Amino acid sequence: MNDTVKYVLSEERIPKFWYNLTADLPVPPPPVLHPGTLKPVGPDDLAPLFPMALIAQEVSTEREIEIPQPVREVYRQWRPSPLHRARRLEKALDTPARIYFKNEGVSPAGSHKPNTAVAQAFYNREAGIRHITTETGAGQWGSSLAFAGAVFGIEIDVYMVRVSYNQKPYRRALMETYGARCVASPSNETASGRAILAKNPNHPGSLGIAISEAVELAAQRDDTKYALGSVLNHVMLHQTVIGQEAMAQFELANDYPDVVIACTGGGSNFAGIAFPFLGAQLRGGKHVRVIAVEPSACPSLTKGAYAYDFGDTAHLTPLTKMHTLGSSFTPPGFHAGGLRYHGMGPLVSLVKELGLIEARAYHQTPCFEAGVQFARAEGIVPAPESNHAVRAAIDEALRCKEEGVSRSILFNLSGHGHFDMQAYIDYQAGNLLDLEYAEDEVALALAGLPSVPAE
Amino acid sequence: MNDTVKYVLSEERIPKFWYNLTADLPVPPPPVLHPGTLKPVGPDDLAPLFPMALIAQEVSTEREIEIPQPVREVYRQWRPSPLHRARRLEKALDTPARIYFKNEGVSPAGSHKPNTAVAQAFYNREAGIRHITTETGAGQWGSSLAFAGAVFGIEIDVYMVRVSYNQKPYRRALMETYGARCVASPSNETASGRAILAKNPNHPGSLGIAISEAVELAAQRDDTKYALGSVLNHVMLHQTVIGQEAMAQFELANDYPDVVIACTGGGSNFAGIAFPFLGAQLRGGKHVRVIAVEPSACPSLTKGAYAYDFGDTAHLTPLTKMHTLGSSFTPPGFHAGGLRYHGMGPLVSLVKELGLIEARAYHQTPCFEAGVQFARAEGIVPAPESNHAVRAAIDEALRCKEEGVSRSILFNLSGHGHFDMQAYIDYQAGNLLDLEYAEDEVALALAGLPSVPAE
Numbered sequence: 001m002n003d004t005v006k007y008v009l010s011e012e013r014i015p016k017f018w019y020n021l022t023a024d025l026p027v028p029p030p031p032v033l034h035p036g037t038l039k040p041v042g043p044d045d046l047a048p049l050f051p052m053a054l055i056a057q058e059v060s061t062e063r064e065i066e067i068p069q070p071v072r073e074v075y076r077q078w079r080p081s082p083l084h085r086a087r088r089l090e091k092a093l094d095t096p097a098r099i100y101f102k103n104e105g106v107s108p109a110g111s112h113k114p115n116t117a118v119a120q121a122f123y124n125r126e127a128g129i130r131h132i133t134t135e136t137g138a139g140q141w142g143s144s145l146a147f148a149g150a151v152f153g154i155e156i157d158v159y160m161v162r163v164s165y166n167q168k169p170y171r172r173a174l175m176e177t178y179g180a181r182c183v184a185s186p187s188n189e190t191a192s193g194r195a196i197l198a199k200n201p202n203h204p205g206s207l208g209i210a211i212s213e214a215v216e217l218a219a220q221r222d223d224t225k226y227a228l229g230s231v232l233n234h235v236m237l238h239q240t241v242i243g244q245e246a247m248a249q250f251e252l253a254n255d256y257p258d259v260v261i262a263c264t265g266g267g268s269n270f271a272g273i274a275f276p277f278l279g280a281q282l283r284g285g286k287h288v289r290v291i292a293v294e295p296s297a298c299p300s301l302t303k304g305a306y307a308y309d310f311g312d313t314a315h316l317t318p319l320t321k322m323h324t325l326g327s328s329f330t331p332p333g334f335h336a337g338g339l340r341y342h343g344m345g346p347l348v349s350l351v352k353e354l355g356l357i358e359a360r361a362y363h364q365t366p367c368f369e370a371g372v373q374f375a376r377a378e379g380i381v382p383a384p385e386s387n388h389a390v391r392a393a394i395d396e397a398l399r400c401k402e403e404g405v406s407r408s409i410l411f412n413l414s415g416h417g418h419f420d421m422q423a424y425i426d427y428q429a430g431n432l433l434d435l436e437y438a439e440d441e442v443a444l445a446l447a448g449l450p451s452v453p454a455e
Numbered sequence: 456m457n458d459t460v461k462y463v464l465s466e467e468r469i470p471k472f473w474y475n476l477t478a479d480l481p482v483p484p485p486p487v488l489h490p491g492t493l494k495p496v497g498p499d500d501l502a503p504l505f506p507m508a509l510i511a512q513e514v515s516t517e518r519e520i521e522i523p524q525p526v527r528e529v530y531r532q533w534r535p536s537p538l539h540r541a542r543r544l545e546k547a548l549d550t551p552a553r554i555y556f557k558n559e560g561v562s563p564a565g566s567h568k569p570n571t572a573v574a575q576a577f578y579n580r581e582a583g584i585r586h587i588t589t590e591t592g593a594g595q596w597g598s599s600l601a602f603a604g605a606v607f608g609i610e611i612d613v614y615m616v617r618v619s620y621n622q623k624p625y626r627r628a629l630m631e632t633y634g635a636r637c638v639a640s641p642s643n644e645t646a647s648g649r650a651i652l653a654k655n656p657n658h659p660g661s662l663g664i665a666i667s668e669a670v671e672l673a674a675q676r677d678d679t680k681y682a683l684g685s686v687l688n689h690v691m692l693h694q695t696v697i698g699q700e701a702m703a704q705f706e707l708a709n710d711y712p713d714v715v716i717a718c719t720g721g722g723s724n725f726a727g728i729a730f731p732f733l734g735a736q737l738r739g740g741k742h743v744r745v746i747a748v749e750p751s752a753c754p755s756l757t758k759g760a761y762a763y764d765f766g767d768t769a770h771l772t773p774l775t776k777m778h779t780l781g782s783s784f785t786p787p788g789f790h791a792g793g794l795r796y797h798g799m800g801p802l803v804s805l806v807k808e809l810g811l812i813e814a815r816a817y818h819q820t821p822c823f824e825a826g827v828q829f830a831r832a833e834g835i836v837p838a839p840e841s842n843h844a845v846r847a848a849i850d851e852a853l854r855c856k857e858e859g860v861s862r863s864i865l866f867n868l869s870g871h872g873h874f875d876m877q878a879y880i881d882y883q884a885g886n887l888l889d890l891e892y893a894e895d896e897v898a899l900a901l902a903g904l905p906s907v908p909a910e
Contacts, residue, residue, distance in 0.1 A: 005531045008463055076460045077539070077834060084532070088606065106561060108834025110873070150831040151543065170625075170876035177830050177879050375632050376605040379532060379563025418565070418873035421625035424632050 005087055007249035009080040014072055019240040021275040021347060022233070023063035024282040029233070029350055030321040032058075033308060038452055041318050048219045049226040051127035054120065057234040063279075065237065067119075074118045074151055078107045079241065083249035089377040090397070097400035098255065098408045099393060102246050102273060104415060105380065109174070111415030112269045113144035113229055116238035120227045121148035131155045131224040133217045135185065135210030137164055138337025139171030140383070140415055141229030146180035159185035159213045162205035164337055171419045185210040192216050192314040206330055207341055208313030215316045230266025231311060231320075231345045239272025246410060247276055257288055257410035259396055263388035264292040264301060264359070265338045267345030269414035275347075278356055290357040291396075292348065293388040295367075297437050298331035300324055300344045301352055301359040304442075308452045309343055319450070322349040325437070326445020332435035334364045335423035336384040338414075342445070360392065363434035367391045368427035371417070383415035384423050460542055462704035464535040469527055474695040476730040476802060477688070478518035479737040484688070484805055485776040487513075488763060493907055496773050503674045504681040506582035509575065512689040518734075520692065522574075529573045529606055533562045534696065538704035544832040545852070552855035553710065554848060556868045557701050557728060560835065564629070566870030567724045568599035568684055571693035575682045576603035586610045586679040588672045590640065590665030592619055593792025594626030595838070595870055596684030601635035614640035614668045617660035619792055626874045640665040647671050647769040661785055662796055663768030670771045685721025686766060686775075686800045694727025701865060702731055712743055712865035714851055718843035719747040719756060719814070720793045722800030724869035730802075733811055745812040746851075747803065748843040750822075752892050753786035755779055755799045756807055756814040759897075763907045764798055774905070777804040780892070781900020787890035789819045790878035791839040793869075797900070815847065818889035822846045823882035826872070838870040839878050 022029060031040035043055045050058070057065060067075075086099040104112035124132055132154055136142030142158035149156035158180055165172060165184040175182045185205045186193035192212040196203050203209075211228075218226035228235060250256050260277050262270035270292050277288045294301055304323040311317035313327060324343040325331075331340050344352075351357050364384070371387035373394065374380070382390055393411040400407050417424065426432050477484060486495035498510045505513070512520060522530075541554040559567035579587055587609055591597030597613035604611035613635055620627060620639040630637045640660045641648035647667040651658050658664075666683075673681035683690060705711050715732050717725035725747050732743045749756055759778040766772035768782060779798040780786075786795050799807075806812050819839070826842035828849065829835070837845055848866040855862050872879065881887050 003528070004466060005528070006466065008465060010463060011459060011461065073458070073460070114834075147834050151834070169880065170873075173876040173880045173883070174836065176883055177827055177836055177876075178834075179831055372632055376634055379569075379602050379606070379633075381629065381632055416873075418625075418871075421628040421632075425624065425628045428628070428631055 003087065005085050007083040007252045009245060009248060011076045013248060014075050014079050015067065015241050015244040017064035017066055018237045019244060019276050019279060020060055020063055020065060020237055021279055022061050024279045025350070026354070029346060033319040033452065035310065035315055035318055038450060049215060051123045051129060051225060053123040053126065054234050057237055058232060068122060071119050071122050075241065080245040081106050083246055085253070086378055089374060092373065092377045093394065093397050093401065095397040095401040096404065096406040097397035098406060099397055100257065100408065100410045101413045102242055102410070103380070103413050104242060104269065105413055109140065109144040109147050110418060111140040111144065111383065112239060112242060112272055113141050114147060115241055115272065116229065116235045116268065117144040117148035118151065119238045121145065121152040121154055124225055125152040125154055129154065129223060129225050131157065131221070132227050133157045133159070133214040133224060134227045134229065135159045135207060135214045137161050137207045137340055139164060139168055139419065140338055142182065143171060143174045143178065144229070145227055146175040146178035149180060150178045156180040158182045159187065159210040161185055161207060161210050162203065168419065185213050187213060189213070190216045206313060208327055211312035212314035212316050215312060230268040231343065233347055235268050236271035236275065236345055236347050239268050240275050242272035242412065243274060243276030246273060255408050256286055258407040259289045259291065259409045261291045261293060261389050261392045261396070261409065261411040263339060263385050263414060264294045264344060264348060265341050265385060267348035269412050271345065271348055273412040274357065278351060291392055292357055292359040293392045294359065294361050295334055295336055295339045295388065296361040296363045297334045297435050298325065298340055299361040299437065300342065302361045304344070305446050306349060306353055307449055309449055311343065320346045322346045323352065325442045326449060328448060329442050329445040331437055334435065335420065336364065336388065338385040339388070362388055362391050365432050365434050368424065368432060370394050380413065381417040382413055383417045384420050386414045458542065460540050462538040462707045464700060464703060466531045468703055469530050469534050470522065470696050470699040472519035472521055473692045474699060474731050474734060475515055475518055475520060475692055476734055477516050479734045480805070481809070484801055488774040488907065490765065490770055490773055493905060504670060506578045506584060506680060508578040508581065509689050512692055513687060523577060526574050526577050530696065535700040536561050538701055540708070541833055544829060547828065547832045548849065548852050548856065550852040550856040551859065551861040552852035553861060553863045554852055555712065555863065555865045557697055557865070558835070558868050559697060559724065560868055560871035564595065564599040564602050565873060566595045566599065566838065567694060567697060567727055568596050569602060570696055570727065571684065571690045571723065572599040572603035573606065574693045576600065576607040576609055579680055580607040580609055584609065584678060584680050586612065586676070587682050588612045588614070588669035588679060589682045589684065590614045590662060590669045592616050592662045592795055594619060594623055594874065595793055597637065598626060598629045598633065599684070600682055601630040601633035604635060605633045611635040613637045614642065614665040616640055616662060616665050617658065623874065640668050642668060644668070645671045661768060663782060666767035667769035667771050670767060685723040686798065688802055690723050691726035691730065691800055691802050694723050695730050697727035697867065698729060698731030701728060710863050711741055713862040714744045714746065714864045716746045716748060716844050716847045716851070716864065716866040718794060718840050718869060719749045719799060719803060720796050720840065722803035724867050726800065726803055728867040729812065733806065746847055747812055747814040748847045749814065749816050750789055750791055750794045750843065751816040751818045752789045752890050753780065753795055754816040754892065755797065757816045760901050761804060761808055762904055764904055766798065775801045777801045778807065780897045781904060783903060784897050784900040786892055789890065790875065791819065791843065793840040817843055817846050820887050820889050823879070823887060825849050835868065836872040837868055838872045839875050841869045
C-alpha cells in the first residue's frame with residue numbers, strides 16, 4: 001500500500017514560470033481606473049508606486065512569465081513546499097475522502113506571502129529602489145516583506161494597523177529582527193495619518209488607513225516605492241508557484257483534486273493554489289470544483305457588490321472592479337486579520353462572476369474548532385486565516401462520508417499560527433465572538449462608491 | 456556550478472534504525488545507581504517510571520535498534536528534515552567556509568524534541584499506558600510530548616516551571632491546543648510541590664522541581680508513566696535520526712563535515728547530530744571535530760564536576776555519572792530555558808571525558824547577535840538555545856576566513872524561535888543581562904553530592 005504522507009520535490013522542480021490566468025480567461029479583465037479622472041490608467045500613472053517590471057506584469061496577457069533566477073534562488077530555501085496527505089485527519093473523520101494540503105507555513109516568515117515579497121523586492125532592487133513602504137494587518141505580509149528586504153538589501157517601512165501593533169508585539173519583533181522599521185498606523189508620519197489622529201488620537205487603525213499612509217509616502221519620494229501583499233494581478237501571478245507545484249505533486253501521488261479550497265482575504269493564497277488548476281480546466285483539462293472561503297464578518301465575495309472601488313480609505317489608490325463591501329466599511333472584530341479587507345482581488349472577483357468558482361462564508365468559532373481538530377491530527381497549528389480553509393475541507397470530507405463517496409480534496413494551508421496563539425487561547429476559553437457585519441454600514445459604504453461610466 | 460541550498464531526501468530515506476553509540480565506545484558507560492541504595496539499578500527499579508521497551512533501550516549495547524513502523528509513519532510528516540547550505544550567511548561573513556545546518560525547526564512542535572516524544576509515546580501506548588507525566592522549562596519538550604500524546608491517544612500532564620508558565624502563555628496554549636494539561640510547578644498536586652509551596656507560596660519553580668513532581672505522580676499510579684525529553688540514553692538514541700540523515704545528505708552534497716556543532720542543555724540535540732559522525736570515526740572513518748556549546752550561566756560541561764548526581768531537586772530519580780553543577784544549583788536568569796539544567800546527559804559526558812569532543816561556553820548576548828545575523832541572511836529565526844550553535848558556527852567560519860582555509864561546518868538548528876520573541880525584543884532593546892553563575896553555589900551543590908563507593 002502506498003501510504004505516503006508528504007510529496008516532496010527537489011529544488012529543480014520549482015516552477016520556472018509564473019502562470020498568468022488572464023491568458024486563458026474568456027474575457028479580458030476590466031481596466032484599472034485613475035482615482036482622479038476615473039479613466040483607465042496607463043503605466044505612467046502607476047510608476048510612482050511600482051517599478052515598471054511589476055506594472056508590466058500587472059497588465060500582461062502572456063500565459064507564462066519567467067521567474068528570474070535570483071528569485072528562484074531565494075525560493076529554494078523552502079520551495080517546493082510539501083504537499084501533505086492528511087491521513088491522520090482522514091482517520092479521525094472516518095471519511096473515504098482523500099484530503100491533501102499544501103503547506104505554505106514552511107516559509108521563513110511562516111506563510112505564502114514571501115512568494116510575492118521576494119519577487120517584489122527583487123524587481124525594486126533591479127530598478128534601483130532603496131526603500132519600500134507597505135502596510136500590514138496581522139503581520140504576515142509585513143514580516144514577509146521584511147525578510148525579502150533583508151535578502152535584497154532594501155529598507156522596509158511597515159505601517160502596521162495600531163490595534164495589531166499593540167496586540168501582536170511578537171510579529172513586530174519578527175519584522176524588526178529582519179531589520180525592518182515598524183510603525184503603528186495611523187501615524188504622525190503622513191498627512192492621511194495626521195488627519196485621522198486629529199479627529200481621534202486613539203484611532204485603532206485599519207488596513208485601508210495603513211495603505212493610505214504607505215502609498216502617500218511612496219508617491220512623494222523618488223527612491224521609495226510601495227508594495228502590496230495581495231489583491232493586485234502581479235501578486236496573484238507570483239503566488240501561482242503554489243498551484244503549479246501542487247499539480248506536479250499530484251502526479252507523484254497519482255491523483256488529481258476534485259475540490260480545491262483556500263481562504264480569501266485579498267485573494268492571493270487562493271489564486272496561488274487555484275489559478276493553475278482553473279487554467280488547466282479552461283484549456284480543456286479536468287473540471288475542478290474551486291471553493292473560496294471567507295469570514296462571515298467580512299464577506300466581500302458572498303455579500304459584496306461587484307463594482308469599482310478604491311483599495312484604501314483615503315482614496316489615494318486607483319480603482320479596480322471587484323467584490324467589495326465599500327472602502328469605508330470597517331468589519332467587526334475577529335482574529336483572522338489577514339481576511340479583514342473590504343475588497344477582493346479583481347481576478348478572483350472576475351472568476352467568481354464568470355461562475356468558475358464557488359464562495360462560502362464561516363464564522364470564526366467553527367473555523368477554530370476545525371483548526372484544533374486539524375492540529376491534534378496533523379500536528380500543525382494553522383493560522384486563523386487558514387482555519388477557514390480547514391473548516392471547508394473538513395465539511396467537504398464529511399459530505400463524502402455522508403454520501404459514501406471518495407473525493408480528492410486539496411486545500412491550501414496558507415500559514416502557521418505560531419504568532420496567533422492568543423486567538424487559540426480565546427477560542428479554548430470560549431471567548432470568541434462571532435459578530436455579524438453591519439449591513440447598513442455596507443449599504444452606506446456601497447452607496448458612496450463613485451459612479452463609473454460604462455466602458 | 457552546483458549551488459544547491461537544501462538537500463532533501465524522500466520519506467523512504469528516513470533511517471530504519473536508531474544508532475546506539477554505546478556499541479562503538481572503547482569503554483562501557485558507568486552504571487545508573489538507585490537513589491536509596493546507591494547500588495546499580497536493575498530494570499525492575501525503573502519499571503514504575505518507564506515501559507520495559509525504553510528501559511531495554513536505556514541499557515542496550517546493540518549498535519542498531521529498529522525504529523518501529525508506526526514511529527516512522529509519524530516521522531514522515533516532517534522527516535527527513537532538510538539539510539541547508541547557508542550560502543547567504545557565507546556571503547554575509549565573506550568566509551571561504553562551507554556552512555551547513557540541519558533544520559529541526561520544521562517539526563510540528565518546532566524542534567528536535569518530537570523525534571523522541573513520538574517514540575516514547577508509542578512504546579507507552581504499546582505497554583497499555585494511558586497517562587504520561589513530564590516536566591517542561593521553555594516548553595519545547597512539553598509541546599512535543601503533547602503532540603505525540605495527541606497522535607497515540609495518551610493523556611499528557613505537563614508540569615511547567617512556574618516562571619515560564621507565566622511568561623510564555625503561548626507555549627502553554629500550544630500544548631493545550633494539542634490537548635495536553637499544563638500545570639504550573641511547583642503545584643499543589645504533589646507532595647514535593649506542596650512542600651516547596653509551604654515554604655514559599657510564590658516559588659518560581661525549576662526544572663529539577665518539575666521533574667520531582669512528574670516522577671512522583673508516575674511512581675504512584677499504575678496507568679501512568681513518566682517521560683524525560685533529554686539526558687537519558689534512550690533519548691539520545693532516538694535523536695540519532697538527525698545525524699544519520701545528515702550523513703546521507705552530505706553524500707548528496709558530495710561533502711563531509713570537518714566540524715560538527717550543537718548546543719547542549721541535557722545533550723539530546725547534540726547527541727542526535729554528533730553521535731552518528733562520532734560512531735563512524737570510532738569505526739575507522741574520517742575524524743570530525745565535534746563542539747558542544749553551552750551557556751556561560753549554566754556551564755556543566757566546561758565547569759562542572761564529572762560525578763554521580765540526581766536528575767532532580769527532590770532526589771527521587773536514580774543517579775547517573777555526568778558533568779554536573781550539582782542538583783541543588785539554580786542557574787541565574789537567561790533566555791535559553793532549554794539549556795537551564797544542572798547536569799549533562801551521561802553519554803555526552805562520557806565522550807567529553809574520553810576526549811572525543813570539545814566544549815565551549817558563551818554568554819547569551821553574543822548568541823543573540825549571531826541569531827539575528829543568521830535570521831537576516833537565512834530568514835529563519837532560531838530558538839535562543841540554537842543561537843549558541845549559530846554563534847559557534849559563525850566563529851568557526853570567521854576563523855576559516857582568518858586562516859584562509861575552506862572547512863565544512865555543520866551545525867544543528869535545533870528549533871525555531873517563534874515562541875521566544877520576547878527574548879529577541881529584550882536583545883534588540885539592549886536589555887539582555889549576561890549573568891555569571893555563582894561559583895560558591897556550585898561548590899556547595901557539588902559538596903552535597905552523595906559519596907559513591909568506587910566500582
